[in-house]
Amino acid sequence: MNSISEIDWKVKSKVVNTLLENRNKLILVPLDSGLEAEVTKVCLEESCFVLKVWNRSSKPNIEQQFKLLKTLYDEGLPVSQPYGWGLDKEANSVLLMSFNGAAVTKINESKLISLAKILTSIHDFPLNCLEDTLFNKHDFINYFYSEIEEHEDIHLLIKQLVDISHMKQDKLIHGDYNLGNILEIEGRYTIIDWTNGQLGDPRYDIAWSIVLISIYVSQRYGDVYRSAFLSRYTKEEIELFEAIACLRWVLLNRIAVLPKGKETIARVQNILKNNVHLNETLI
Ligand SMILES: Nc1ncnc2c1ncn2[C@@H]1O[C@H](COP(=O)(O)OP(=O)(O)O)[C@@H](O)[C@H]1O
Ligand SMILES: [Mg+2]
Known part of the structure; x- marks a missing residue:
């Protein structure tokens, strides 16, 4: 699992900064991952988020996915709230979003x-x-x-x-x-x-x-x-x-x-x- 601080964040909201500042207090739990990506629940005290890393063969455009999610979320569709995206050390795309159950x-x-x-x-x-x-x-x-x-x-x-x-x-x-x-x-x-x-x-x-x-x-x-x-x-x-x-x-x-x-x-x-x-x- 990627450490939050080793990600080169391309878009970074306040939530990312808070997680970075509290990196030693984060609790990471792997979630069911599919064929495309690794998914991890990241919790800081009572607040939980999800980090999805596309570290398998598929390389979708995550900048575009982030923008799409942001627009859909802002317009009121029931999608995860996106908080940031970036690249890990292996240049895999990474997306941070809300934990939604x-x-x-x-x-x-x-x-x-x-x-x-x-x-x-x-x-x-x-x-x-x-x-x-x-x-x-x-x-x-x-x-x-x-x-x-x-x-x-x-x-x-x-x-x-x-x-x-x-x-x-x-x-x-x-x-x-x-x-x-x-x-x-x-x-x-x-x-x-x-x-x-x-x-x-x-x-x-x-x-x-x-x-x-x-x-x-x-x-x-x-x-x-x-x-x-x-x-x-x-x-x-x-x-x-x-x-x-x-x-x-x-x-x-x-x-x-x-x-x-x-x-x-x-x-x-x-x-x-x-x-x-x-x-x-x-x-
Ligand atoms: N925002 C989220 N909140 C809670 N769980 C999530 C979230 N995103 C993904 N997961 C968990 O990770 C699993 C795989 O995520 P998904 O985005 O569907 O990846 P895949 O491309 O592998 O299907 C989901 O079925 C869910 O259990
Ligand atoms: Mg899926």
């Missing part, structure tokens, strides 16, 4: 409806507030479907589906809205992990989150969560985007070891069987 685990219907509303508020975020802090538009297939060239069956189908979807990349999307990126503390939710935040099609963002809830929570809760979006989008367009999103899971499952429980594969097979655009031979 633990990832959502227990699900119920009203929670799902709240999470759907938050996702909608992200998609409704006015782009004029983002100015130059918002990024390029990525090529959808290249960005979300790595190594797809080696999987011709998925590649052919995804191209067809994207073609008929009339995808529009004109709204802020989170890019990986899943329960691991939604934290909860005292009934308040915070959306973290904005590395994939970009201009995109809200229907993809929604569909990816429906597919993950259907796979990792249950089909019933997937159905409840989906219903919260049907006042804005038709069943048909959500089904098409769920096919697109589910193909991403199937591709990732071919190229990496994904978390799986006893029922995971059966649930994916169920989606493949019931979605009009998919079939069970894909898995």
Whole structure:
């Protein structure tokens, strides 16, 4: 774990200065880290923060992520408050932000409806507030479907589906809205992990989150969560985007070891069987 004082801070708020002044009193606790970064809880007496260090292979632009978070936070979206960013001794990017609780685990219907509303508020975020802090538009297939060239069956189908979807990349999307990126503390939710935040099609963002809830929570809760979006989008367009999103899971499952429980594969097979655009031979 990096020592706070060994970071070359590029943007440093008062909080960073306070932590630096009290560096000998900090208590550091490693948190669940994913594939991309190491995450540590940093506490000074009663106040806790989170330091995320991108010390693996992925090298996202953290200056841009800091600005995005700051804008979203200042405009009232439920995201972590960013306090500073910089580079550690190995030139890995580092982001300091508020500590916002633990990832959502227990699900119920009203929670799902709240999470759907938050996702909608992200998609409704006015782009004029983002100015130059918002990024390029990525090529959808290249960005979300790595190594797809080696999987011709998925590649052919995804191209067809994207073609008929009339995808529009004109709204802020989170890019990986899943329960691991939604934290909860005292009934308040915070959306973290904005590395994939970009201009995109809200229907993809929604569909990816429906597919993950259907796979990792249950089909019933997937159905409840989906219903919260049907006042804005038709069943048909959500089904098409769920096919697109589910193909991403199937591709990732071919190229990496994904978390799986006893029922995971059966649930994916169920989606493949019931979605009009998919079939069970894909898995
Ligand atoms: N602001 C935060 N407050 C509390 N815990 C956090 C915060 N940011 C990250 N974490 C913890 O670290 C885990 C991984 O963080 P995340 O930003 O999602 O990284 P990854 O890119 O590895 O998915 C989260 O699931 C959460 O448990
Ligand atoms: Mg994450």
